[in-house]
Amino acid sequence: MKLYDKLFDAEKFTLTNGKTVSQKFTRMPLIILMLLIGITVSVWVTGFSLTMLFTNITGFWQILASMFPPKLSYFFQVWRPLLMTIQMSFFGSFFGSLMALPFAVLAASNITNNRVINLVVRFILTVVRTIPTLVSALIATYIFGLGTFAGTVAIFLFSFSFVGKQLFEYIETVDMGAYEALTATGADTPRAFVTTIFPQILPTYLSTALFAFEGNVRYAAILGYVGAGGIGMILNEKIGWREFQSVGMILLSIFVAVVIIETVSQQLRKYLS
Amino acid sequence: MNKKLETVLSKEPSRRVQYSITGAILLILLVSSSPALGGANMTSKGFEIGWNILTGIFTPDTSLLFGLGDSGVAYLILQTIAIAFLGTLVGAVIAVPLSFISATNIVPRPVVLVTRFIIMAIRTVPSLVYGLMFIRVTGPGPFAGVMTLAIVSIGMISKLFIETIEDLDTGILESLDAFGSTLFQKIRYGILPQLGSDFISILVYRFDMNLREATILGLVGAGGIGAPMIFALSAYHWHQVGAILIGLFLLVFIVEILSDKLRQKILHG
Numbered sequence: 003m004k005l006y007d008k009l010f011d012a013e014k015f016t017l018t019n020g021k022t023v024s025q026k027f028t029r030m031p032l033i034i035l036m037l038l039i040g041i042t043v044s045v046w047v048t049g050f051s052l053t054m055l056f057t058n059i060t061g062f063w064q065i066l067a068s069m070f071p072p073k074l075s076y077f078f079q080v081w082r083p084l085l086m087t088i089q090m091s092f093f094g095s096f097f098g099s100l101m102a103l104p105f106a107v108l109a110a111s112n113i114t115n116n117r118v119i120n121l122v123v124r125f126i127l128t129v130v131r132t133i134p135t136l137v138s139a140l141i142a143t144y145i146f147g148l149g150t151f152a153g154t155v156a157i158f159l160f161s162f163s164f165v166g167k168q169l170f171e172y173i174e175t176v177d178m179g180a181y182e183a184l185t186a187t188g189a190d191t192p193r194a195f196v197t198t199i200f201p202q203i204l205p206t207y208l209s210t211a212l213f214a215f216e217g218n219v220r221y222a223a224i225l226g227y228v229g230a231g232g233i234g235m236i237l238n239e240k241i242g243w244r245e246f247q248s249v250g251m252i253l254l255s256i257f258v259a260v261v262i263i264e265t266v267s268q269q270l271r272k273y274l275s
Numbered sequence: 276m277n278k279k280l281e282t283v284l285s286k287e288p289s290r291r292v293q294y295s296i297t298g299a300i301l302l303i304l305l306v307s308s309s310p311a312l313g314g315a316n317m318t319s320k321g322f323e324i325g326w327n328i329l330t331g332i333f334t335p336d337t338s339l340l341f342g343l344g345d346s347g348v349a350y351l352i353l354q355t356i357a358i359a360f361l362g363t364l365v366g367a368v369i370a371v372p373l374s375f376i377s378a379t380n381i382v383p384r385p386v387v388l389v390t391r392f393i394i395m396a397i398r399t400v401p402s403l404v405y406g407l408m409f410i411r412v413t414g415p416g417p418f419a420g421v422m423t424l425a426i427v428s429i430g431m432i433s434k435l436f437i438e439t440i441e442d443l444d445t446g447i448l449e450s451l452d453a454f455g456s457t458l459f460q461k462i463r464y465g466i467l468p469q470l471g472s473d474f475i476s477i478l479v480y481r482f483d484m485n486l487r488e489a490t491i492l493g494l495v496g497a498g499g500i501g502a503p504m505i506f507a508l509s510a511y512h513w514h515q516v517g518a519i520l521i522g523l524f525l526l527v528f529i530v531e532i533l534s535d536k537l538r539q540k541i542l543h544g
Contacts, residue, residue, distance in 0.1 A: 045361065049418045
């Protein structure tokens, strides 16, 4: 950026009071150039082509149209896996969030005054968070066998790392006054934490956990693709058999369930804040 | 601890009833969700595989990890980034008009309800389903991944765009009107400066998310680093799995740090 500013002179203005101010040369050309390079490389690597998209897009609409009307009677086979998906998300989110609390406390530098522990715990949280949920689900199916348990483990790992990160960042911003006052009177760390810090972080903690749960319901729907249980199993199966009306019904059920859960959870979160 | 303080602390309003009701509800929900634990049949083989994956990560296939060819981790990462980048851009192109016609301060309420319902419906379909649908359009490969991410991004991008648009300060537009600006000037000096930085920051954030999404699209054959990983996993090539996992970790980690920095810079100068 510095080189760029040197290459192109800044524009100088003389104000009415005799002062001169300068405005740096616009960076727009540079940004546009970088964007163009990015787009060209990406188009070249991915083989993106608008003509192909427009000539073949009818195939997309055909599949979409064949999902309508959804086969309503199929709902009797859908509700059980759907419920299982929600149960998986709930179980995984609950224990993930629960497990995240001690880790967040260990990662927060204002409570745990030990740089090594902070960094190690943060590193664990980061490593777990970078692994995509579907990949951890796949690995879990290898270790625990096909079934819902593998999916629950994957959701647990995701909730753990997500809530853990959000929570430790929040703990570091809380008001430490009361905590210090209580330690000064001789309270030990756990006692001081529970009485002064915990009430401050509780609403954020719960609302983060709910947010993770919301997202997990949506996400758990595809875990079945790798054999980790839930509604994704039948979704994958019906797409394979090209029974698109059943696929439509499955998607409709997911839609309704997600809307209900999101509404309830958003109300709860509004109440918490 | 001080006696006086103990007595003060014990006088705090007791929330025992509230807590126990919440606890009971949670317990009931947990018990009723226990079928989620079904299907666990961990054998010694499972343990062995877990161990193999771990050793694979620490002894990665270096020719794959540092290889520069078409199947090397470097190229796969480049392809994944390209898919996420282009997917975000195409998604943004679709999301901008969609969010303008879903903002309550621009169009009437009934229209907003319809468009928001459409956005919500688009958001519900899982990405892998879009991936399978687009493969019929473009054939398997990264192009399908780009289109999938574009559609998947629409939901979140437009939701955040709508919030930004609804926060528009119309006072600026009125004052521009008052000294006789043309429509183009109003957009250039009244609207773009207000929306620009927020829009770009949202897109950078979504790019970060799309990158994670792009790593799994390979499962349905839509390109990216996911496909080779599946092959390596199902063929029990643990050293290759390790190499790809390391690449994946570095990719997501570095992009997350960069995008956080960039967004800080865009939003706070």
